[in-house]
Amino acid sequence: MNINLTLLAQAIVFAAFIWFTVKFVWPYMLRAIETRQKTIADGLAAAEQGRRSLETSTHQAEEAVTQARRRAAEILAQAEKRAAELVDEARSAAKEEGNREKAAAQAEIEQEVTRAREQLRDHVASLAVAGAEKILRREVDAKAHADLLESIKRQL
Amino acid sequence: MAAGTELTPSEYIQHHLTFFEKPIGDGGFWTINIDSVITAALLGVIGLGFLWWVVRSATSGVPGKRQAFVELLIEFIDDQVKGVFHHGDRNRFVAPAALTVFVWVVLMNAMDFLPIDIITKPLGWIGLHEWRPVPTADVNTTFALSLSVWLLMIGFAISAKGFFGWIHELFCAPFGKNPLLWPANFLFNLVEYISKPLSHSLRLFGNMYAGEILFLLLWMWAATGLAGTIFGSILGLGWAIFHILIVLLQAYIFMMLTVVYVAMAHEHH
Numbered sequence: 001m002n003i004n005l006t007l008l009a010q011a012i013v014f015a016a017f018i019w020f021t022v023k024f025v026w027p028y029m030l031r032a033i034e035t036r037q038k039t040i041a042d043g044l045a046a047a048e049q050g051r052r053s054l055e056t057s058t059h060q061a062e063e064a065v066t067q068a069r070r071r072a073a074e075i076l077a078q079a080e081k082r083a084a085e086l087v088d089e090a091r092s093a094a095k096e097e098g099n100r101e102k103a104a105a106q107a108e109i110e111q112e113v114t115r116a117r118e119q120l121r122d123h124v125a126s127l128a129v130a131g132a133e134k135i136l137r138r139e140v141d142a143k144a145h146a147d148l149l150e151s152i153k154r155q156l
Numbered sequence: 157m158a159a160g161t162e163l164t165p166s167e168y169i170q171h172h173l174t175f176f177e178k179p180i181g182d183g184g185f186w187t188i189n190i191d192s193v194i195t196a197a198l199l200g201v202i203g204l205g206f207l208w209w210v211v212r213s214a215t216s217g218v219p220g221k222r223q224a225f226v227e228l229l230i231e232f233i234d235d236q237v238k239g240v241f242h243h244g245d246r247n248r249f250v251a252p253a254a255l256t257v258f259v260w261v262v263l264m265n266a267m268d269f270l271p272i273d274i275i276t277k278p279l280g281w282i283g284l285h286e287w288r289p290v291p292t293a294d295v296n297t298t299f300a301l302s303l304s305v306w307l308l309m310i311g312f313a314i315s316a317k318g319f320f321g322w323i324h325e326l327f328c329a330p331f332g333k334n335p336l337l338w339p340a341n342f343l344f345n346l347v348e349y350i351s352k353p354l355s356h357s358l359r360l361f362g363n364m365y366a367g368e369i370l371f372l373l374l375w376m377w378a379a380t381g382l383a384g385t386i387f388g389s390i391l392g393l394g395w396a397i398f399h400i401l402i403v404l405l406q407a408y409i410f411m412m413l414t415v416v417y418v419a420m421a422h423e424h425h
Contacts, residue, residue, distance in 0.1 A: 003296060005180065006189040010196060010291075010300030017200045018256045025204060026252035028211040029230050032223075035216035 168379075169372050172272060175294065176286040189294055191284075196291035199263040204256065233258060233411070240415050243316070243422035250418055253308075257301070258411040261360070264292040265403035268367050269396055273375065292406075293364040295357070302357035305414045309352070313421040321424075329425035356413050363406045367399050 163171065175189040210226045219227060237251045267289045279287045291297045314322045326345050327338045374395060378388030 002184055003299065004177075004185050004187045004189065006187075006192055006294065006296035007300045007303070009188055009193045010297045011304045013193065013197050013200060014256075014260075014301055014304050017204055017260060018253045020204055020208070021256040022249060022252040025207045025211050026230070026247065026255060028214055029207075029226065030234075030247055032211075032214035032216045032219075033227060033231070039216065 165376050168376055169369070171286070172276070172288070172368075172372055174286045175288055176284060189288075189296060191287045191289070192291045192294040192297050195267065195289055196260075196264055196297055199267070199291070200256075200260050203259045203263045207255075207259065229259075230255060236412060237415050240412070241419045241422075243419060250415060253418075254411050254415050257414050258407055261292060261301070261407040261410050262404060264290065264297070265360075265364055265407055267291070268293075268364065268371065268399060268403065271375075272368075272371065288368075290364055290368055292360055293368045295361050298357035298361040299353070301360075301410070302353040305356065305417055306349075306353040309417045309421040310349075312418055316422045317424060325425055352417060356410070356417070360406050360410050363402055367395075367402060370395055 176191040177187045178190050179187045207226055207229075210222050214223055214226075233255045234246075234251055237246050237254050241250050270289055272289065275289050276287050279285075288294065310322075313325075317325060327341050329341060330344065331337045331341050371392065374388045374392045377384045378392070379385075
């Protein structure tokens with residue numbers, strides 16, 4: 001257990017080993033580890049970004065769906081309103097048409113009535129004339145009317 | 157095993173605690189513990205070589221099991237360093253140095269798990285009769301580490317505050333700028349600068365040395381007969397399992413103290 005030259009020899013060996021580790025072992029391992037750490041960090045960042053963009057697009061999609069639904073509801077309401085309008089229009093048009101038809105028919109009826117009345121009047125007049133002729137034919141005195149006929153002859 | 161040879165218990169332990177020393181000059185200091193240096197260098201090459209081999213083909217995509225293991229290790233170290241060191245780019249030096257310390261010390265400590273006699277017998281056949289396989293149970297190794305860290309500490313302190321800033325801090329911190337307090341400050345800092353490498357290295361050394369001794373005692377018991385073999389094995393297993401904790405914990409503590417010391421060196425008072 002005495003100190004001797006071994007001390008120096010071991011110290012030199014030690015120094016050589018430290019130099020070797022500093023030079024050839026540590027930097028390579030450290031580089032590999034640091035590169036991997038960077039890769040992992042990048043991957044995590046990318047994942048985070050992906051998650052965020054997914055969130056954004058989900059949000060956007062939801063908004064689009066909501067908007068589309070609202071638009072569809074609007075369109076539906078408009079269509080219903082239009083349908084109701086159309087029905088109303090058709091109803092009023094039909095009523096108007098009916099009124100017009102009725103008026104035309106009434107006018108025709110009135111015309112017919114008037115014409116029938118005219119005809120009736122004509123018939124009545126000719127019947128009255130024929131009756132009067134028959135009555136007159138029995139009662140006429142040729143002599144009494146000779147003067148009259150004579151005067152007509154003169155006028156001719 | 158002691159059985160079959162003529163070793164007494166104390167000789168057995170003595171044998172396993174003898175370094176394979178090679179003198180290269182006069183005097184006690186000029187020897188090298190070949191076993192510590194070779195084992196330590198080999199373990200470092202294996203451990204860091206493995207890391208290098210994995211890291212060289214590291215992909216930033218999905219990692220394989222091997223790469224995942226290495227990444228786990230590196231991120232563990234990096235987390236620890238991150239919690240302590242806030243003085244500039246830790247990736248430039250402190251974190252890789254901490255990784256080196258941790259991997260290397262774990263492997264050196266883990267040599268304790270190898271069955272010592274099975275390792276040393278074959279080595280004895282090829283002429284290496286003394287071979288201690290646990291480099292961190294050699295006080296030279298732990299001091300080499302802690303003193304290197306100590307030098308780094310001083311170096312970083314000077315580079316962070318400038319040489320005069322460092323000197324200034326030696327005399328003016330922690331008690332105050334008053335010239336009357338300069339001796340007290342300097343003494344305090346001196347104690348700190350001495351105690352840091354001592355406690356740093358002796359903690360690791362003591363733990364590993366004690367672990368080694370305990371294993372040796374158990375294996376010696378195992379050589380005393382059938383009952384000894386059975387109980388020695390059971391207790392050896394128990395100690396080995398507990399030792400896994402010590403091995404990792406001591407390496408962790410050593411690594412953390414290295415980082416803390418270097419971080420403290422950057423701090424201005």
